[in-house]
């Protein structure tokens with residue numbers, strides 16, 4: 655199926671590029687908006703991004719563009735793959751052009767002061783738009799290299815979900831739909847924090863028991879938090895919950911995992927982030943999550959432990975000791991407080 659209008663993808667980083675390629679492979683005409691004219695020109699001439707997804711060819715159906723107003727005006731369906739720190743500022747000046755459009759956030763982060771998720775920011779900016787999110791176990795490089803992959807599009811607007819499924823479904827990419835936008839989006843944002851912890855554990859040579867404990871208790875912690883905020887806990891059993899948590903906590907291809915690994919090797923946070931040179935949302939998410947958990951009095955020992963290491967001068971050994979010696983708890987306590 656080819657649409658008449660081009661589809662816009664905002665953000666020429668790893669994920670924007672990977673999703674643009676999928677759309678183009680499905681016969682869609684894609685405008686990939688990026689702020690950097692030099693990078694756009696480099697893609698136009700070499701069909702490769704000079705910075706992201708090295709070695710991956712950018713499909714001929716993807717047109718790199720730099721005029722945001724024109725890009726927004728020319729598309730009904732717009733995917734947003736900007737870092738969470740940039741999304742509001744990049745789109746606010748164009749609010750008047752977004753009424754009636756279908757805006758789908760691919761960004762997995764939380765805004766610092768407001769604690770808003772990205773689709774809530776899109777709603778603030780463009781209350782007359784149709785809003786959705788896409789989230790799941792979706793490492794950009796694996797998508798670009800055609801690993802069999804599934805994702806979730808979530809929106810209250812069923813037509814938007816069907817539209818996204820129609821343009822993205824393909825030989826190697828399967829798109830499930832959900833009506834729980836908040837839960838799907840929250841899962842994608844929260845798991846980044848636990849991927850940092852998993853990277854640290856990997857660098858320290860911790861075993862598979864440890865990894866499994868970490869992922870399972872992370873799921874419990876995320877779900878406890880989400881339930882308190884009114885989300886449906888069942889969403890966390892899906893691709894955008896436990897699915898994304900598993901991939902991001904298991905793969906050295908995850909940038910959040912890489913930050914954690916560098917920390918586990920003894921590097922400072924600043925060094926770990928600078929060496930990465932790409933977006934790792936988990937560091938900012940950790941700060942806002944810790945503050946929110948305190949405000950709402952939600953028990954999140956993994957979040958508190960990582961925060962103590964990164965921002966409160968505690969050592970890893972001290973935090974591990976405190977976590978393991980914490981008071982006995984029941985399993986699956988986010989569904990029934992007694993666990994049985």
Ligand SMILES: NC(=O)C1=CN([C@@H]2O[C@H](COP(=O)(O)OP(=O)(O)OC[C@H]3O[C@@H](n4cnc5c(N)ncnc54)[C@H](O)[C@@H]3O)[C@@H](O)[C@H]2O)C=CC1
Nearest residue numbers: 666667668669670689735736740761762792793794932933
């Ligand atoms: N890379 C991945 O595997 C996946 C990433 N995501 C999410 O997608 C979002 C973007 O991540 P990536 O593409 O991986 O990041 P990236 O670090 O690969 O690229 C970020 C892009 O945003 C651009 N950018 C930064 N600030 C900007 C601004 N103020 N205005 C315009 N453009 C700006 C950069 O120039 C770059 O092109 C993140 O929230 C991430 O969590 C979601 C799923 C998978």
Ligand SMILES: O=C(CO)COP(=O)(O)O
Nearest residue numbers: 790791792793908909910
């Ligand atoms: O969200 C992702 C996989 O689903 C990508 O994770 P990173 O941002 O840690 O690379």
